[in-house]
Amino acid sequence: MDGSAEAAATRTRSLQISPGDLEAAHLDDLIREIEQRSLYYYQEKNKSLRARYVYGTIFLIINLCAWFIRDYAQKALALLPRKNVSSCGPEGSDCFHTLGVLRVSLGCFIFYLVMFLSTWNTRKLHEFQNSWHSNYWSFKFLLLVLAMVASFFIPQLYIQIYGEIARVGAGIFLGLQLVSVIEFITWWNNYWMPHDQSKHSCSFGLVMSTVFYIGSVSGIAVMYYFYAACVLNMFFISCTVVILTVMMVMSLHSKVKNKGLLSSGIMASYIVFLCWSAIRSEPLHTKCNAQTQNGHTDWVTILSFLIAIGAIVMATFSTGIDSESFRFEFRKDEAKEEEDIPYSYGFFHLVFSLGAMYFAMLFISWNLSHSSREWSIDVGWTSTWVKIVNEWFAAAIYLWKLISPIVRQPRVYEQPQPTAAEVDR
Structure with a gap:
C-alpha cells in the first residue's frame, strides 16, 4: 500500500514539471550541441591549415628529387646493376637531365591535378572533400608514388609534348604570382x-615608401656600375629607370594621392629585383655576363641554388593560399560562415600543379634541347627574357591597377546655366 502511494506521488511530481524547466533543459541541449559543432569545425579547420604545410613539404621534396635526377642520378645509376627501361632509352639516358626533370614534374603535376579535380568544389568543413584534403595521407602518398613511377614509363615523345605544355603552364603560374x-x-x-589618414599610420607609410624608393635607386646605381658591360644590359636597366619614373609620377598624381605612394615604392623595389635577377640569369662566357658568374661551384653558388629552391616553394605556397585575390571560389564581400573552409582547396592544388610546371622550366632554364649546368637554376637567354617580360608585365598590371579607378570614374556633366531671358520667363 505504501509502495503504490509513493509511485503515485512520483508520477504526480513528474506531471508537475513546469514548461520553464523543459525550455531550460532544451536550451542546455541546444547550447551543448552548438559547442560540440563549433569544436568540430575548429578541429577540422586546424587540420586543413596544417595540411597546407604537408603539401608544401611534399612539393619541396619533389623539387629536391628533380634536382638530384638532373645532376646526379645518372652517376648513381652507374654504380647499380644495369636495367633497361624501354621508355628511358639506352642506358636510361632519357630519364635523366632535362627529360628526368620533366618526368618528375609530370608526376608531381598528375598528383596535384588529381587533388584539384577531387577538391575544387569543396565549400563546407563537413563535406567529404574536406576530409580527403586533410586526411588519408597514406593513400595520397601511395598515389604520389604511383604517379612518379608511371611518369618514367611514358615514351619520350609524350614527355617532350608535356615540356611544351609546361612552358604555357609556367607562364600562367607567373601571371598568378604577379597578381598575388x-x-x-x-x-x-x-x-x-588609410583613407582617414591616421597620423601614426601615414607617417610610417611615408617613411617606408621613402626607404623603398631609396633602395630602388641604389639598386639601379649598383646595376649600372657592375652590369652595364653591354648594350643589352644598358637597355634593361634604362627601361627599369623609365618604369620607376612613370610609377613615381603616377603615385604623386592629385587623384591618386597617398593611395599609391607606399605601394609604388614597394613595387619599384620588386621591379628592380626582377631586372637584377634577369641580368644574373644571362648565360656564362658572354660579354654581358662578365661580372655576374665565375662558372665554378662554390658555397655561394650552392647557397644561392638552395635559396632559389626555397623561393620556388614559398612562391607556390603563398600564391596557392591567396585564392581571394582571384575571386575564383570566394567573393571578398561575402561573409564567411563558421562551417566554411578556410581557403579554396581546388585553387590551392591548381596552383601547385602549375608550380610543378614552373619548377621544371626553372631547372631546365626553359630550354628543352640541352641540360643545365650542375647547381645552376634558371640560367640562359630564355630565362633572362622571361624575367624581363615578367618585369614589364608586372609594371603594366600595377599601373593599370593604379589608374583604373580614375579611368573608370564616371564623368559629372554640369547642367547648362539658364539665360537671363529664360529666368525672366
Whole structure:
C-alpha cells in the first residue's frame, strides 16, 4: 500500500514539471550541441591549415628529387646493376637531365591535378572533400608514388609534348604570382596609408615608401656600375629607370594621392629585383655576363641554388593560399560562415600543379634541347627574357591597377546655366 502511494506521488511530481524547466533543459541541449559543432569545425579547420604545410613539404621534396635526377642520378645509376627501361632509352639516358626533370614534374603535376579535380568544389568543413584534403595521407602518398613511377614509363615523345605544355603552364603560374604579389602590396598600402589618414599610420607609410624608393635607386646605381658591360644590359636597366619614373609620377598624381605612394615604392623595389635577377640569369662566357658568374661551384653558388629552391616553394605556397585575390571560389564581400573552409582547396592544388610546371622550366632554364649546368637554376637567354617580360608585365598590371579607378570614374556633366531671358520667363 505504501509502495503504490509513493509511485503515485512520483508520477504526480513528474506531471508537475513546469514548461520553464523543459525550455531550460532544451536550451542546455541546444547550447551543448552548438559547442560540440563549433569544436568540430575548429578541429577540422586546424587540420586543413596544417595540411597546407604537408603539401608544401611534399612539393619541396619533389623539387629536391628533380634536382638530384638532373645532376646526379645518372652517376648513381652507374654504380647499380644495369636495367633497361624501354621508355628511358639506352642506358636510361632519357630519364635523366632535362627529360628526368620533366618526368618528375609530370608526376608531381598528375598528383596535384588529381587533388584539384577531387577538391575544387569543396565549400563546407563537413563535406567529404574536406576530409580527403586533410586526411588519408597514406593513400595520397601511395598515389604520389604511383604517379612518379608511371611518369618514367611514358615514351619520350609524350614527355617532350608535356615540356611544351609546361612552358604555357609556367607562364600562367607567373601571371598568378604577379597578381598575388600586387594584391599583397595593395593591401599593405591600404593598411599603412588609410583613407582617414591616421597620423601614426601615414607617417610610417611615408617613411617606408621613402626607404623603398631609396633602395630602388641604389639598386639601379649598383646595376649600372657592375652590369652595364653591354648594350643589352644598358637597355634593361634604362627601361627599369623609365618604369620607376612613370610609377613615381603616377603615385604623386592629385587623384591618386597617398593611395599609391607606399605601394609604388614597394613595387619599384620588386621591379628592380626582377631586372637584377634577369641580368644574373644571362648565360656564362658572354660579354654581358662578365661580372655576374665565375662558372665554378662554390658555397655561394650552392647557397644561392638552395635559396632559389626555397623561393620556388614559398612562391607556390603563398600564391596557392591567396585564392581571394582571384575571386575564383570566394567573393571578398561575402561573409564567411563558421562551417566554411578556410581557403579554396581546388585553387590551392591548381596552383601547385602549375608550380610543378614552373619548377621544371626553372631547372631546365626553359630550354628543352640541352641540360643545365650542375647547381645552376634558371640560367640562359630564355630565362633572362622571361624575367624581363615578367618585369614589364608586372609594371603594366600595377599601373593599370593604379589608374583604373580614375579611368573608370564616371564623368559629372554640369547642367547648362539658364539665360537671363529664360529666368525672366
